[in-house]
Amino acid sequence: MVSADFIRQLEGYGLTTATILYRMPDHLNVLQTFVWQQYDVAPRFPVLQDFLAFWQRELDGPVHSVTVAHAGLIRPAEIRTVNGVLTLH
Template identity: 50%
Template sequence: MADRDFKLQLKGYGLLTAEIFYFLPDYPSLLQQFVWQDYDEAPDYPILFKFLDHWRCEIEAAIHSVRIAHDRMIGAREFHHVDGEFTLQ
C-alpha cells in the first residue's frame, strides 16, 4: 500500500513549510511564530489556504504574516518503473 505523501508527490505536490507569525489577544505586543508543514500544490496552495481559513475562524490569534518555502521533491516524470531486480551477494 502506497503512502499518502508519496501519492501526492507523484501528482505534483511538494513539501510546503509555512512560518506563521501571529499576535495573541492577551499579549498584543508579543509576536509569536508557528511552523506548519504539509504537501501542497504550487502556485495556488489550496491546502495552505484551507488551513489559514481554519486558523482565522477557530483560533483567537491575529495573523501578522506568513512566509512559505515550497519544494517539489519528486514528480511523475522523475519516477521510473523497474521491471527487473539484480541480487548481489
C-alpha cells in the same frame, strides 16, 4: 504498498513549510511563531489556504505574516560525467 505521500507527490504536491507569525490574543504587541508543514500544490497552496481560513475562523491570535517555502520532492536527476564517469547530482 505505496505511501499516500508518494502518491500526492506524483500528483504534483510538494513539501510546503509555512512560518506563521501571529499576535498573542491578550498581548497584541507580542508575536509568536508557528511552523506548519504539509504537502501542498504551488503556487495556489489550497491546503495552506484552508488551514489559514480555519485559523482565522477558529483561533484568537490574529495572523501577522506568513512566509512560505515549497519544494517539489520528485524531480528529474541531473546526470554529469566527471573524468568519464557518470554521476548523479
